[in-house]
Amino acid sequence: MRVSQLFTKTSKTAPGDEISKNAQLLIRAGFIHKEMAGVYTYLPLGKRVLDKIIQVIREEMNRVGGNEVSLTALQPKDTWEASGRWSDEVMDVWFKTRLANGAELGLAPTHEEPLTKLMKSFISSHKDLPVYPYQFQIKFRNELRSKSGLMRGREFWMKDLYSFSRSEDEHNEFYQRMSDAYDMVYRRLGIGDITYKTFASGGSFSKYSHEFQTVSDVGEDTIYIHEGRRLAINEEVYNDEVLADLNLNRDELIEKRAVEVGNIFTLGTRFSDAFDLNYTDENGDSKRVFMGSYGIGPSRLMGLLAEHFADDKGLVWPKNVAPYRVYLVSIGENGSREADRLYDELTREGIEVIYDDRDERPGRKFADAELMGIPYRLIVSDRLVESGQLEIVDRSSGEQRLLTAPEVLAILR
Amino acid sequence: MRVSQLFTKTSKTAPGDEISKNAQLLIRAGFIHKEMAGVYTYLPLGKRVLDKIIQVIREEMNRVGGNEVSLTALQPKDTWEASGRWSDEVMDVWFKTRLANGAELGLAPTHEEPLTKLMKSFISSHKDLPVYPYQFQIKFRNELRSKSGLMRGREFWMKDLYSFSRSEDEHNEFYQRMSDAYDMVYRRLGIGDITYKTFASGGSFSKYSHEFQTVSDVGEDTIYIHEGRRLAINEEVYNDEVLADLNLNRDELIEKRAVEVGNIFTLGTRFSDAFDLNYTDENGDSKRVFMGSYGIGPSRLMGLLAEHFADDKGLVWPKNVAPYRVYLVSIGENGSREADRLYDELTREGIEVIYDDRDERPGRKFADAELMGIPYRLIVSDRLVESGQLEIVDRSSGEQRLLTAPEVLAILR
Incomplete structure (x- = not known):
């Protein structure tokens, strides 16, 4: 996405x-x-x-x-009268409504x-x-x-x-x-x-x-x-x-x-x-x-x-339920090209990735990644592209690492 | 299943x-x-x-x-008053209900x-x-x-x-x-x-x-x-x-x-x-x-x-929406052993199979397979096991074929 x-x-x-x-x-x-x-x-x-x-x-x-x-x-009244739970005194959380013909129903x-x-x-x-x-x-x-x-x-x-x-x-x-x-x-x-x-x-x-x-x-x-x-x-x-x-x-x-x-x-x-x-x-x-x-x-x-699992920066989802596994951020022109390529590769590999392709300051993107609680943030900048590395940050521990693309994939898979 | x-x-x-x-x-x-x-x-x-x-x-x-x-x-009244569709005269299919505090809601x-x-x-x-x-x-x-x-x-x-x-x-x-x-x-x-x-x-x-x-x-x-x-x-x-x-x-x-x-x-x-x-x-x-x-x-x-897609025997689901792709029926003791094996194999292959393992007459099982509209019926009988064959019946065309297990798999995959 x-x-x-x-x-x-x-x-x-x-x-x-x-x-x-x-x-x-x-x-x-x-x-x-x-x-x-x-x-x-x-x-x-x-x-x-x-x-x-x-x-x-x-x-x-x-x-x-x-x-x-x-x-x-939608529930007909008679079903619940059989058990004695139709009454609002017995079951005090009913929403009740009516059919067009006037028959009572409950939710x-x-x-x-x-x-x-x-x-x-x-x-x-x-x-x-x-x-x-x-x-x-x-x-x-x-x-x-x-x-x-x-x-x-x-x-x-x-x-x-x-x-x-x-x-x-x-x-x-x-x-x-x-x-x-x-x-x-x-x-x-x-x-x-x-x-x-x-x-x-x-x-x-x-x-x-x-x-x-x-x-x-x-x-x-x-x-x-x-x-x-x-x-x-x-x-x-x-x-x-x-x-x-x-x-x-x-x-x-x-x-x-x-x-x-x-x-x-x-x-x-x-x-x-x-x-x-x-x-x-x-x-x-x-x-x-x-x-x-x-x-x-x-x-x-x-x-x-x-x-x-929240902290002062926002949500921190456990990996099993996070909406995406990794939040991809690009910085600079070469970074952006490399991020496009990486986005396609991650998607092909079946890794759930959300790619911040907006024209926004990196700080804003980092803050959004943190607020959303995505487990990993992956940064591709011009400088990093030159050194053949990516920066990956663990949302939960805050740990930052500079790794090669294959090393990053091994973590995300 | x-x-x-x-x-x-x-x-x-x-x-x-x-x-x-x-x-x-x-x-x-x-x-x-x-x-x-x-x-x-x-x-x-x-x-x-x-x-x-x-x-x-x-x-x-x-x-x-x-x-x-x-x-x-659950919908609050004011949202629909804004568009003029809260009224039962304008929107004649409302179910209405109330919050415990008396506020009106619609479904x-x-x-x-x-x-x-x-x-x-x-x-x-x-x-x-x-x-x-x-x-x-x-x-x-x-x-x-x-x-x-x-x-x-x-x-x-x-x-x-x-x-x-x-x-x-x-x-x-x-x-x-x-x-x-x-x-x-x-x-x-x-x-x-x-x-x-x-x-x-x-x-x-x-x-x-x-x-x-x-x-x-x-x-x-x-x-x-x-x-x-x-x-x-x-x-x-x-x-x-x-x-x-x-x-x-x-x-x-x-x-x-x-x-x-x-x-x-x-x-x-x-x-x-x-x-x-x-x-x-x-x-x-x-x-x-x-x-x-x-x-x-x-x-x-x-x-x-x-x-x-129904006929006089029951439902006939298109393959894309059928609850299972194949209905497996065994006849006889050897048939049953082979069906057990086949059920495991089909399941392993990711083929959606419903296996009629009940102690019932074959006729009853065939009739159920037809009523449920499962695209293929696969029969494993003692006689067929001896000849190394399976019988596969197409629910839609009624076509019956005697095939080997690999041939059947090729159809079901």
Whole structure:
């Protein structure tokens, strides 16, 4: 991508009503645009980051046997009356609307109900189980407050997977696999070391559910971490009984602010009861399907990564999700010719490169590369062309090196 | 993908309230699920087809310089009051809802307003133009009737690109490039020969807009085709004045039913007037930005392809959008061993294969392969293993051939 063809521009300021650091940075760098509180448009650079986060999650969901689907935002009332969650008192984040004929509809804040209902068409025998449909879907939640940028949206991206198993044992085995898959997602996104599997309150079918909490000063949650065992306890269940149950002592735990970046939950037969979702087992007996739900918010993760990896110059994307791998800057006439050549070569090699071909001061280009958080900045100047070298700067460490083109390619590949 | 791991099943019947052929077939084959009229969930096979259609369109949009973004469904009232389209009388397909604080919101049926408003942050000089943002987005339209399956949705996928140009001339040049890009999309989807660029009524800024109409008995539109010139006239503008203007005679034209699969429209300064979107030209004068809009509905296209390429056995996907390229069926014990080996080999080669590893009669497997419309069916039986051959059947022509494994690979690659 040539910067001259990118329609966004960086900006020194963010909207005055935007108080979250992640949204301020992402808006200033031209990654997102604020439509209203909690509702953001993804601009070209932001769309690329979001897509990469989604792709990492998709690969891990496919690895555990997930089947990707795409459910609908519009939801008929009767589906949710069956589970008792149509009422605004029970589910307090509904956006409701109406069909032209007056029938009430809701915008799905989650998808247990429609998916459980749908699975009645496909599950009847033990041979049909287990199955793991999942989706990346825009969810709508009518939050009273939405001041944390991408971290608490009213319209936001969610990966939700639902497991349908024959028994609690079969469920528990998959629940552990999903827990491992989530660990892998956070490791690949560069936050494995600061993300903790966190005990939280369960439902009627399990003592605990688990959240994945990433330590961050702007987190809305408080967790208590046992570093040695790489686990944490949510504030809700931080009490003597749970501590004893988990064999933990208060003085081993460190209190931290954290952002919930995922959760896994044993639904049991809560929804298969509501929709009468059964299967016939090997003996011909009818049994309820045993369910679980597993959520990760890609847009929240994008906000967290933006906020966590930032410095005073701007964003610092982990390499796996950066919109481009390298930001190419030319200085001078010979530099420009060599940069054109290098841009073609990098593109041919499949290296994602953004080439600042604008007629701007080098300082402005460097500042934009830093604000956008591109992992490497590659400089081609007249002087460097003469010496047969390129300057490559690591955005994260700030390290500058003079290298030959083949050496640079080896790093970028 | 192994059929045993796919949670959907084929069915002999579709829901009684589903009268459109495309939705009936897609539901029976397990590609989509009906939530309510005009609102469909994409199941794993359907999601793959939709994604492939989207990818074809994306490639052509990128080729003409499009920048992919993702705008929001939730829309604040003031954005649409600025253009006069908030009113339900002016825009009769709104779904409206409210924030928890009572503020009115709408679900975007199209995105001219928010995008024009957004571009004010990025367009100020002639150097910032032209630009072509586009998106794949779920649109919401509160249609009174929605009985055509995927062809008229209340919640549906749309590709919309908007052009921002310096002048009408610059716009016209891009408008023609988009027209060519649309032709390419339909050719790649296998409907180039039955899709006509069709003159339709324009707005205040151009005499005509253009629709792309695909001939189909279930089309909601009537068009008049000039086969030699590969163009058509929409019913709206089928009159003596337009015929004279286009140098056409009634007796050269054939009347046909057709489905609108795309449209391109000269917006002129309709929206840049409403949002005061200007740029400064080379002489320092302030000018209005000149706009165009360009839509294609990927979900409608999916419905059309399903309907158009069907036969009495089911779906017949064009190769470019089929969910898998080949449906592998084993018969007998040796056949099964060889099929396992072949499945691994095809997967390694990057050939998209769906392997029917179920314990079912071959006839049932063949019928499913046909209903799903997979381009090739590959059969490995005990008898064939002995003779060192495979049977490959072309879904479209019905042609059956006995070939060696290398010959089969050459076809599938």
